Amino acid sequence: MSQSIISLHPLSAYTFTVKEQQPEEDASVAARLQRLQNNYEDFGMRRTTEAVLVVHEHGHPHVLMIQIANAFFKLPGDYLRPGEAETSGLAARLETILAPSPAEPNSYGPRGPAGEAGDWEIGDCLAEWWRPSFETFMYPYVPPHITKPKECKKLFLVQVPPTKTLAVPKNMKLLAVPLFELYDNSQRYGPQLAAIPHLLSRYNFVYL
Incomplete structure (x- = not known):
């Protein structure tokens, strides 16, 4: 089976700005898990979508990640509302988190979509992770x-x-992390992020 060809643009091709901070909905991991349990009772299993945004620098793939409090790394994305489509929902979350004009809150959560989904090109689903x-x-x-x-x-x-x-919220950093830094580095990035180099190995990247 032939590899899919993906064209990567250099990091320098993008414009980065700063916007107002986006406070985390939960003050701690325990609070987030408690909210997960509360929402589960009302809506059932939570569905979350996150984006693997890939650029290149010096001819090597880099993944754009958000860093919070100079310690915690995560991919851009968030949970979906009940019945919301995955791809359009992810595009709307990316617009809320990283677009210059953030979307307005909605009744399900402060990061839900209320505007256009922008021009994000949502591609293949790379992985599914389950919380038992x-x-x-x-x-x-x-x-x-x-x-x-x-x-x-x-x-x-x-x-x-x-x-x-x-546009990066003031209380966050947007970092371009090279694949060689992620590979086999679950101690720093956790198993989900450390697995990304494996997930991307199916593609043949062309550096523009």
């Missing part, structure tokens, strides 16, 4: 004894047009 219980651990499969997982997180490959301006 109201705990921090997630797995790239549903454990055999679990019949009602509490969250499903999907990672999508997203290409960003070089004309896109990315």
